Each structure stands twice: as C-alpha cells, then as structure tokens.
Amino acid sequence: xxxxxxxxxxxxxxxxxxxxxxxxxxxxxxxxxxxxxxxxxxxxxxxxxxxxxxxxxxxxxxxxxxxxxxxxxxxxxxxxxxxxxxxxxxxxxxxxxxxxxxxxxxxxxxxxxxxxxxxxxxxxxxxxxxxxxxxxxxxxxxxxxxxxxxxxxxxxxxxxxxxxxxxxxxxxxxxxxxxxxxxxxxxxxxxxxxxxxxxxxxxxxxxxxxxxxxxxxxxxxxxxxxxxxxxxxxxxxxxxxxxxxxxxxxxxxxxxxxxxxxxxxxxxxxxxxxxxxxxxxxxxxxxxxxxxxxxxxxxxxxxxxxxxxxxxxxxxxxxxxxxxxxxxxxxxxxxxxxxxxxxxxxxxxxxxxxxxxxxxxxxxxxxxxxxxxxxxxxxxxxxxxxxxxxxxxxxxxxxxxxxxxxxxxxxxxxxxxxxxxxxxxxxxxxxxxxxxxxxxxxxxxxxxxxxxxxxxxxxxxxxxxxxxxxxxxxxxxxxxxxxxxx
Amino acid sequence: xxxxxxxxxxxxxxxxxxxxxxxxxxxxxxxxxxxxxxxxxxxxxxxxxxxxxxxxxxxxxxxxxxxxxxxxxxxxxxxxxxxxxxxxxxxxxxxxxx
Numbered sequence: 001x002x003x004x005x006x007x008x009x010x011x012x013x014x015x016x017x018x019x020x021x022x023x024x025x026x027x028x029x030x031x032x033x034x035x036x037x038x039x040x041x042x043x044x045x046x047x048x049x050x051x052x053x054x055x056x057x058x059x060x061x062x063x064x065x066x067x068x069x070x071x072x073x074x075x076x077x078x079x080x081x082x083x084x085x086x087x088x089x090x091x092x093x094x095x096x097x098x099x100x101x102x103x104x105x106x107x108x109x110x111x112x113x114x115x116x117x118x119x120x121x122x123x124x125x126x127x128x129x130x131x132x133x134x135x136x137x138x139x140x141x142x143x144x145x146x147x148x149x150x151x152x153x154x155x156x157x158x159x160x161x162x163x164x165x166x167x168x169x170x171x172x173x174x175x176x177x178x179x180x181x182x183x184x185x186x187x188x189x190x191x192x193x194x195x196x197x198x199x200x201x202x203x204x205x206x207x208x209x210x211x212x213x214x215x216x217x218x219x220x221x222x223x224x225x226x227x228x229x230x231x232x233x234x235x236x237x238x239x240x241x242x243x244x245x246x247x248x249x250x251x252x253x254x255x256x257x258x259x260x261x262x263x264x265x266x267x268x269x270x271x272x273x274x275x276x277x278x279x280x281x282x283x284x285x286x287x288x289x290x291x292x293x294x295x296x297x298x299x300x301x302x303x304x305x306x307x308x309x310x311x312x313x314x315x316x317x318x319x320x321x322x323x324x325x326x327x328x329x330x331x332x333x334x335x336x337x338x339x340x341x342x343x344x345x346x347x348x349x350x351x352x353x354x355x356x357x358x359x360x361x362x363x364x365x366x367x368x369x370x371x372x373x374x375x376x377x378x379x380x381x382x383x384x385x386x387x388x389x390x391x392x393x394x395x396x397x398x399x400x401x402x403x404x405x406x407x408x409x410x411x412x413x414x415x416x417x418x419x420x421x422x423x424x425x426x427x428x429x430x431x432x433x434x435x436x437x438x439x440x441x442x443x444x445x446x447x448x449x450x451x452x453x454x455x456x457x458x459x460x461x462x463x464x465x466x467x468x469x470x471x472x473x474x475x476x477x478x479x480x481x482x483x484x485x486x
Numbered sequence: 487x488x489x490x491x492x493x494x495x496x497x498x499x500x501x502x503x504x505x506x507x508x509x510x511x512x513x514x515x516x517x518x519x520x521x522x523x524x525x526x527x528x529x530x531x532x533x534x535x536x537x538x539x540x541x542x543x544x545x546x547x548x549x550x551x552x553x554x555x556x557x558x559x560x561x562x563x564x565x566x567x568x569x570x571x572x573x574x575x576x577x578x579x580x581x582x583x584x
Contacts, residue, residue: 384531
C-alpha cells in the first residue's frame with residue numbers, strides 16, 4: 001500500500017485504528033514530494049521537520065485514544081498566499097521573499113484544530129495574478145499529467161500537488177477561477193465556495209470583493225471533509241456570514257428531478273473539440289440520471305464578464321497592494337534617500353511584470369477623470385451580471401459548463417497577457433456574482449489530459465453542487481497523475 | 487477610448503508609487519493600450535438605467551465591535567520590518583521629493 005496515495009478519509013481511519021502512524025503517512029508524502037518535485041516545482045516551502053514533529057504529537061494522541069478531529073493526521077498543503085505562522089508566506093513574489101507572518105490564517109487554524117498536518121506551501125502566480133502559475137517569481141509549476149504543460153493557475157501548485165499525490169487535500173484561493181481552472185487542468189476537484197462561506201482572514205488580499213479560499217481534493221469525500229472544516233463564521237472577516245454550517249451529504253440520485261442549466265448556444269465555438277464532446281456527454285449523463293436540461297441565457301456574463309473583471313480586480317489590487325512599501329515588512333530598497341524613493345524603488349524591484357501591469361491598470365481606472373468611464377461602468381456591468389444569474393437561478397437548480405475552454409496548454413503558449421485573460425471566460429462571472437462553483441474531472445482527452453466541467457449554483461448551494469459534482473465525477477476520481485513525470 | 491503615450495504610462499506609475507524602468511516601458515504601454523481597447527467593449531451596453539454594484543447587493547455589511555485586546559506577538563510584527571530600531575521603524579527622510 002502506497003501511503004501517499006491514500007485519501008484523507010483512509011488516512012484518518014488508518015491512524016485512528018492504528019493500522020499505520022501519522023509519521024508513516026507524512027514520511028511517505030515527503031518521499032513523494034522529493035521524488036517528483038524536480039519535475040513539478042509545485043512547492044515553495046516544504047515543512048519537513050515541522051510536519052514530522054507534528055506527526056509525533058498526533059501519534060501520541062492516537063496512542064492515548066484521543067480523537068483530534070476530522071482531519072486527524074491528514075497532510076494538507078496550503079497556497080503560499082495564505083498566512084502560516086511558522087512558515088514563509090511569499091505569495092510567489094520577491095517583495096515577500098523572506099516574510100514569515102506573525103499569525104495563522106483562520107483556515108490554517110481550522111485545519112490545525114481539526115488535526116491536520118501542514119506539509120508546506122504551494123507555488124502560485126505572483127499575488128494570485130495569472131492562470132498558469134508561470135507568473136511565480138520563483139519559476140513555474142509543471143502539470144503532473146504532462147510536464148510540458150501548465151497546471152493552471154493561479155493555485156497551480158496546490159492543484160498539481162494533490163494530483164501528484166503530495167497530499168490528499170490542499171487549499172487555494174479563487175478570485176476569477178484560480179481554484180477551478182487548475183483543478184480542471186490537473187484532473188481533480190476544486191471548489192470556490194459562496195462568497196462569505198469561508199473566512200479570508202489571513203489570505204493575502206488581491207481583490208477583496210472577489211477573493212475566496214477553497215479546497216482541492218482527488219475525491220468528493222475528501223472535498224466534503226475539507227469543506228466541513230473550513231466553512232463557518234469568523235468575526236475577523238467582515239464578509240463572513242453567520243449562518244448554519246452547510247450540511248455536506250451525498251445522495252444516491254442527486255440529479256433526479258433537478259433542472260440543470262446549460263449554455264450550449266453561448267459556448268458554441270468557444271471550446272476545443274475535446275471539451276465540446278466532453279460537455280455533450282456530461283449533459284447526456286445529467287439527462288439519463290433524471291435531470292431536466294434547460295437552456296439558460298447569460299449573454300452579458302459571458303460577453304462582458306472579462307472586461308468587467310479586468311477593470312474591477314486590478315482596481316482593488318492596486319489598492320490592496322499599496323501596503324508593500326518597504327517599511328513594515330518584505331523587501332526594502334537599501335539606498336533610498338527619501339521615503340518616496342524607498343516606495344517607488346522597492347516596488348519596482350519587488351513586483352513582477354504581471355503584478356505591475358495590474359497595479360498600473362487599477363491605478364489608471366481609478367484615477368481622476370477616468371473613474372466613471374471604467375470603474376463605475378464596470379460596477380454597473382457587475383450588477384447586470386449578478387441579475388442575469390439571479391434570473392437564471394429562477395429557472396434552474398445549477399448550471400453546467402466547462403471550467404475552461406481548453407485542457408491544459410503548453411508552458412509559454414500564451415503570447416500576450418490579454419490572451420491569457422481570455423482563458424478565464426467561464427470562471428470569472430461566478431466571482432462577480434459571489435456564487436459557488438466547483439470543477440470536477442469529467443474524463444481525459446486522447447492525449448491523456450484531464451477535462452474539467454464546472455457546476456455553478458445559487459448562493460449557499462455549496463452542499464448541493466458538491467453532491468452533484470461528486471456523482472458526475474465519481475467514475476474518474478481518485479487517480480494520481482503519473483503521466484508526464486520523469 | 488484614448489491611447490496612452492509613454493509619458494502617460496510613467497505618470498500612472500508615479501500615482502501607483504512604481505518606478506518604471508526604460509526597458510519595461512514599451513511592453514507596459516503596449517499592454518495598457520491593448521487592455522484599454524478591450525475595455526471599450528463595455529461601451530456597447532446601455533447602462534443608463536443600472537445602479538452600480540455595491541457589496542450590499544451581496545450581503546449586508548457587518549461591523550464587529552471595536553474592542554481593545556492585548557496582542558501576544560508584538561515582536562513578531564516589529565521583527566518583520568527591514569529597518570526595526572528598538573520599538574521604532576526607521577525610514578528615510580520624508581518630503582523634499584519633486
């Protein structure tokens with residue numbers, strides 16, 4: 001039995017029934033990381049000593065018959081834009097290269113309180129800005145199914161790590177698709193919960209009205225476990241909502257009697273052939289399992305969502321990233337003669353090209369004389385998109401569409417930033433409307449690359465869409481990517 | 487939509503407190519103009535009757551009580567500064583820039 005390929009559910013059972021120890025599991029996961037990391041570069045920090053020490057504590061508790069929680073002894077990997085007290089948190093940026101936060105993010109605390117072992121920090125696009133992990137200041141992550149391809153992004157390291165068997169669960173963040181798209185490229189589940197469902201306290205802010213933390217896992221049961229631990233109210237995040245915790249349960253026939261919305265006319269011509277046929281098969285599968293298929297119209301979301309997002313997200317980012325100034329933490333330009341020089345030179349040296357592009361775009365659209373033409377217009381479009389989804393969800397229980405227009409593309413294939421932005425067309429509108437979305441694996445193309453489909457539901461339908469995705473993704477779930485690793 | 491000149495890009499950089507190196511300028515200006523051209527798509531929409539989105543459209547804004555509490559990792563914060571000086575953070579002189 002390969003311990004590093006076990007699911008979280010199997011690990012908890014194995015440790016509690018003393019079939020193996022937490023240390024055995026952690027050692028096996030670390031071994032997998034060391035074997036594969038030179039091919040994948042999914043990690044920015046591996047907490048080997050800390051994880052082994054924590055494993056000893058968990059094993060002592062298991063020995064004493066204690067139950068430490070639903071993730072007892074489960075190795076988890078955390079995206080490097082989520083604060084961890086004992087580990088660096090760089091956001092894959094030079095400007096935070098040596099930064100270790102003085103506190104744990106609420107989700108990290110929740111994981112630890114549930115008995116998890118944090119194995120390390122995952123690579124990502126710098127400050128979560130990108131769709132391929134190529135924007136990491138420390139080098140790209142490779143897709144474990146084909147190392148000549150990207151794992152998606154921005155949470156590409158988190159997705160690749162779970163797909164490759166580094167850990168059964170990881171956390172990412174999703175501002176415009178940054179969990180769902182890498183999940184689809186890496187053949188696993190990835191979910192952006194409803195805005196307000198999971199605390200972002202300790203998530204390094206990118207675009208606060210859109211950011212959401214969520215999990216990756218190879219099986220739906222592990223998704224359920226992770227979500228049940230991280231969902232919930234937190235007074236430290238003013239967008240966190242006080243409401244009953246979602247009850248994640250799996251039904252035998254979750255699609256029976258459900259109305260599933262599709263966008264076949266709107267997505268026609270936007271998809272690669274393999275995803276088109278994948279979508280057709282999935283629609284048929286929904287129908288065969290008792291769902292009624294309804295064509296819904298989201299014309300503005302798909303046509304104008306991207307332009308709207310690429311005004312609003314950079315605007316918020318330009319404000320959120322103003323805090324990196326070389327004074328309180330992170331990199332500082334050494335020979336500054338004035339405070340202004342410290343600011344401008346630190347930021348020039350510390351930020352990479354994509355982050356600079358977004359800060360400049362955001363500054364411009366918020367600047368005097370242009371605010372109405374860009375920012376205010378985009379906020380109106382956001383309202384229209386939100387209303388469009390509200391009307392759609394009067395007709396249907398969930399919407400099914402591909403997560404991304406294509407499977408994982410080759411490293412370096414995107415010739416311009418704008419071309420890269422276009423790949424977010426199916427994921428961005430969900431963030432603009434604050435909805436939950438989940439990507440599940442719906443099969444593989446002729447080259448063995450995973451094909452991801454996305455289910456979107458109304459606000460607070462997280463448990464329902466996970467239930468449906470679990471059913472639709474059951475056939476191909478749980479596989480460890482071995483394909484491209486040398 | 488306007489096209490931005492190199493000088494205007496530098497001016498935006500100043501507003502963003504971001505020094506733009508001469509070798510970055512061309513690619514930044516090109517990107518800027520490409521993305522602004524793309525944004526002009528939104529002009530196709532008639533938004534005259536639409537109110538802008540606010541966070542309250544999603545959920546009510548909730549503020550927590552402002553309570554004073556001791557923080558146990560003061561040094562953990564101060565130590566992160568690149569120029570900590572005792573209980574202070576040293577910065578270069580303020581003002582005098584054009």
